[in-house]
Amino acid sequence: MISKTITLRIDPANPDSESVAQAGRLLREGGTVAFPTETVYGLGANACDHAAVQRIFEAKGRPTDNPLIVHIADRAQLDPLVLPYSGIARRLMDRFWPGPLTLVLPVRPGVVSPHVTAGLDTVAVRLPAHPVALAVIAAAGCPVAAPSANSSGRPSPTEVSHVLDDLDGRIDAVIDGGAAGVGLESTVVEIIDGGSALRILRPGGVTAEDLREVVPRIEYDEVAAPGQSASTAREAAPAAAAAPDAGRIADIGPAILLPGGRLAHSAPRSPGMKYAHYAPRGIMELVQGEPAAASAYIQGEVRTARARGERTGVLVFTEHAHLYDADHIAVVGSLAHLETAAQGLYAALRSFDDNGVQRIWAESCPEQGIGHAFMNRVAKAAAHLIVRV
Template identity: 35%
Template sequence: METKIFSKDQLDDAVKLLKRGELVAFPTETVYGLGALATDEVAVKNVYAAKGRPSDNPLIVTVSNPEMMARYVTQIPEVAEKLINQFWPGPLTIILKVKEGALPNAVTGGLTTAAFRNPQDKLTQELISKLDAPIVGPSANTSTKPSPTTAEHVFHDLNGKIAGIVDNGPTEIGLESTIIDLSVETPVVLRPGEITPEQLSEALGQAVLMNKGTTQTKGVPKAPGMKYRHYAPSAPVYIVDDVKDFEKIVYNNQVGVAALSNVLKNIEANNTFNLGENIDEAAHNLFGALRYFDEQKNIKKIYVQGFQQGDISAAYMNRLTKAAAGHHYFNK
């Protein structure tokens, strides 16, 4: 299969492919997603096959506006309306109860809920509007690998496996959306992202919980990225919690280091990736760093700067911890 790259002037071609049940990757402000017509079960199953992803992981349903989402949910409760008014379009995914049979089991994982997102990217909004139907939107990468933040990343992973990629340049945020479950009595954040639990609590005027487990129903996670290892390059990743420990690591050509610029200037490592000047820039660059080292076959270990858990670093540490499978560097 030839994987075509589409510009903004070729959206109609991408729409035709989606209508035929083909897979087309698309840009968002967070990461690139892998699109298929959400109501086409065969096409959705092909998403799992292209990614090499377990089929018991539910998929995000990407819409162009709240009205499109309303076609599939039992209702849009007041709490959802508050968040939609403040954060949509944007990096927030909302889990709601869906109408029976409205979406294939391949989308919902057989649950009575589904996750919905309305991204900021104007090109993707136009794509879905032209299609007049939602598309699924898991990250457009090989399963377990770092999520793609450029069309080139998508092409690297899925060339020959999907029909096309809509290219709108590098993403702005670089980490996937915040996921909040509104199908339960007390809203709970299942995956941290750019929008923090504190912001959500303020918007709702009530406390929002932060999930600490996998939140599974009959073994099926309620949201993507909760059950399996994610975001991992081939070489093992180690989290360095104390920046002073970077000076204790023995460096050679097989070691990669990703850290803030003020940390890198104090260590003598041959293979480095500058995460930026602060945690916000680090969050934007994390997946790029992991992919950078993954493409260097000589790299056998990757050390990445960790940050103290807090409002800003929660999303970064969530992704980094999964990439490292929970492994931290401890100098003996």
């Protein structure tokens, strides 16, 4: 346990400050520093320092077989990290860097901590589009390994208060650089078939539609594809006859039962996707279907849970908020502006914990554009406990 986590305030409009130099020094000397990016807040350490990287896993409670994304401040930092890569990778960098795209590339042996790659022969790298992140990484003078700055499995942090809620006293410093922009993590891709196609390992801030402008042929990892939750969804029973949680688990299919009744399904081979993520503490269920049917089902479930004495919550879009009566209504944003809804998702998920909610139901949205990443995160927050009405 670290005696005290210090807070450094850095103005994104003018990041050239003593605080930048201090954060860079901490990283260079083996410390852990949380910093804002355009996606979410990351928890950084020197990617080449094995002991420093180990502190990330200890602070987060993250399994060490879960690889990390390495952040760089300039493309000149890339060649010392990776082996020669394809022309497609170069074109993706030209189009999307700096930005919320992570590329999985062949790693140079022995350069980064083995905890960064989790034993793989590849490393995930991105160049963030946030002035504070770029300034701090440049000041550190080293590549920075940085998963999201939260306790493992919890909703990712989009504000400095979220970082402190989870990690105060467990990391050396946090940089207050304002709210994150995109609100969802970067898209992770790997280049396949000899450089002729892309595989999306995790949807995120760069959409499949964006990627097709550079690489027309795109495939998906099995847990990253649109509609990937369909195989785990069950048909809803009438609300009045809904079974308790223990009865529902059997309907979901192969899964690992986590403490507190949470479910974790088998997962892919990419950073940040092997374990259940983004979850509030209450039991959460994602409901798919037409709005009228979904709201009727959810409201029936809310009544049943309240009768059991449980505090209830609903994750909803602005257009449907008036349809619900629960102990806590978290309005994430408008269906007409899913980019804004994505920005507010993790704060909304954390609000359920702030209000002591024990049972949560979430609406769904179309899986186009950023909606694909949004639904991916909500499904994982619900540990793939999904109902189709």
